[in-house]
Amino acid sequence: MPSVMLRRSDSGGLLFYVAKKDLEETVISVERDNEQEWGGKVELADGSTWFIDPISPPPVFPTTLRFKRA
């Protein structure tokens, strides 16, 4: 369960950064992303998918969250 730092990139997209793995990728889709909650399955530009139990209310970025590999 790596901790992942999520931040907005210059272009407004979400960046998914795992320090331990030198992974810095753009998030392409989030399963649940609405007013009430944020989370579920998260897909990155490199094709990998990660999972986090949906958080409600949605977190404010940048923030650090723990993800599981999906």
Place this chain on the structure above:
Amino acid sequence: MAVMTREETEALIQEVLEVYPESAKKDRAKHLMINDQSVTQSKKCITSNRKSLPGVMTIRGCAYAGSKGVVWGPIKDMVHISHGPVGCGQYSRAGRRNYYVGMTGVNTFGTINFTSDFQEKDIVFGGDKKLSKLIDEIETLFPLNKGITIQSECPVGLIGDDIEAVAKEKSKEIGKTVVPVRCEGFRGVSQSLGHHIANDSVRDWVLPKRDDTEFDSTPYDVSILGDYNIGGDAWSSRTLLEEMGLRVVAQWSGDGTLSEMELTPKVKLNLLHCYRSMNYISRHMEEKYGIPWVEYNFFGPTKIAESLRKIASYFDDRIKENAERVIEKYDSQNKAIIEKYRPRLQGKRVMLYVGGLRPRHVVGAYEDLGMEVVGAGYEFGHNDDYDRTIKELGNTTLIYDDLTGYEFEEFVKKIKPDLIGSGVKEKYIFQKMGVPFRQMHSWDYSGPYHGYDGFAIFARDMDMTLNNPCWKHIHAPWKRTAEAKEKLVANA
């Protein structure tokens, strides 16, 4: 030699790796790649930040070097104790040329080596008592120090000393910041982890200190992160930012102070030059204090102009206009430099092998002078560095990670660059081979290279090295090739 094709480069890699045993060959092959700008992710074609292969000559340093030498060392008003045997600190003392203003030994301590000089008995009985005595001595001899950091060397971690306890106790006693840094050399695969550990210690022991204090801020407060003021780099960068109307609150860490570090969370924007060594703390400040950060590049007029505009885009129109004015102001100066040196450097080919930033950052400056980078690589870069590098370099450029001494020599023999930029350990090998060389870690006793004023020095230095008449005389007369002899006769 003309530009190599993909196939030729591929063949070159195979040829060089041929001498290794099977498993070593397989391992090293992963660290070499041929640039392809269509690749968006470096990890598909290059492996980085892995343990060096035993038995080969790596050029890397250790975590202690990353923390004491790079991140913490330049903070000038603190005393940085090299805790452990004397050698680690003494052999690296003042080698990095982080310039600063101050009276060394009175209110600044940058070039002095402080060490606990471990002896056998300290290893056997532990060095905590000695450390606490050492801190008392520092307080007596150098009362104007603003704080102390304890930079652990390998043995301290091996014997399990509790430097955190000493730090806490002493900090209370002397009423100053005392930071224990667990940067024992054996941690991680290179100095890179030392940067991270140092960043974390700043985060835990320094940044929160002034969370509750008032600060007269302006909307134009920025900090310079990851500029170590080598030969005055941070100064020549700072003047440009100030001309733009920004207020530089802190310099990390070249010519920096403890108080600047503590005040950094009050700025509006963090400007990050060396991404590798300070991205961690930038990310932390963004998350905790909501301060955005932006990477910039102050090597060469093209990149400087790009960066100034990028930085200005975070501020109002006044700053944006000022940025244009600054670019305009130095335009004629730059044109004159390029006009003077470009004809002398045009088309020359450069191979770079430096730490974690410059292989991609200086490419623009060389291109401004009409030169071409034909090989580049990092000692301790990570994937995110290579991601950023691919875009900067031309297709089919050779990229190497944690290059070994042998491979470096072989590549140079085959690629025959006109100039090599690398570290001091490589310098004399290549000079003896008769290849012009610049030491690109501490600018070969020159600098600054950042900013517009730095570019003038950069261009002069490259010309001075490349077109130096000495290279003709490096080879013994009886070893001269027929071609060289002809040339000599022709010149005579």
